[in-house]
Amino acid sequence: xxxxxxxxxxxxxxxxxxxxxxxxxxxxxxxxxxxxxxxxxxxxxxxxxxxxxxxxxxxxxxxxxxxxxxxxxxxxxxxxxxxxxxxxxxxxxxxxxxxxxxxxxxxxxxxxxxxxxxxxxxxxxxxxxxxxxxxxxxxxxxxxxxxxxxxxxxxxxxxxxxxxxxxxxxxxxxxxxxxxxxxxxxxxxxxx
Numbered sequence: 001x002x003x004x005x006x007x008x009x010x011x012x013x014x015x016x017x018x019x020x021x022x023x024x025x026x027x028x029x030x031x032x033x034x035x036x037x038x039x040x041x042x043x044x045x046x047x048x049x050x051x052x053x054x055x056x057x058x059x060x061x062x063x064x065x066x067x068x069x070x071x072x073x074x075x076x077x078x079x080x081x082x083x084x085x086x087x088x089x090x091x092x093x094x095x096x097x098x099x100x101x102x103x104x105x106x107x108x109x110x111x112x113x114x115x116x117x118x119x120x121x122x123x124x125x126x127x128x129x130x131x132x133x134x135x136x137x138x139x140x141x142x143x144x145x146x147x148x149x150x151x152x153x154x155x156x157x158x159x160x161x162x163x164x165x166x167x168x169x170x171x172x173x174x175x176x177x178x179x180x181x182x183x184x185x186x187x188x189x190x191x192x
Contacts, residue, residue, distance in 0.1 A: 136176025
């Protein structure tokens with residue numbers, strides 16, 4: 001590997017292309033990045049300064065342009081589209097707040113399913129993010145009974161233990177919501 005590929009500007013550029021092309025299959029994205037690395041190595045001399053590296057990268061186009069071109073070549077692949085922060089917040093809030101309401105007449109289950117549907121239909125997340133989000137949104141279905149069973153085995157299931165079960169069940173959806181929130185936030189500057 002030449003030192004051109006280890007230059008901080010090149011690494012940042014390639015990482016940006018990788019993020020922008022997240023909707024492509026892993027194989028197609030790897031091929032795209034390999035082609036870019038090969039091209040960069042061929043045009044940049046050893047020990048190129050920052051200005052030369054930036055000029056070479058500018059000639060390639062922005063990471064968004066490169067990813068858009070690659071996405072356009074793939075049939076059936078649609079680019080990620082930003083959604084409003086209010087819509088994202090509502091979806092992620094539903095995801096997290098479903099756990100404490102699982103006890104109340106199935107309201108939590110309905111909220112979790114609605115959150116999962118909103119995540120799946122969103123254009124702001126990759127397929128991998130969507131799978132993660134849906135698993136996290138529906139995780140209280142397994143976590144609450146498992147935590148309650150552990151409390152029963154440890155000595156009983158009173159109101160405090162039941163409340164603890166619901167708090168424990170919120171951890172996974174909260175972690176998933178943070179991850180999805182960060183993914184959606186990366187897209188938002190593109191809308192400007």
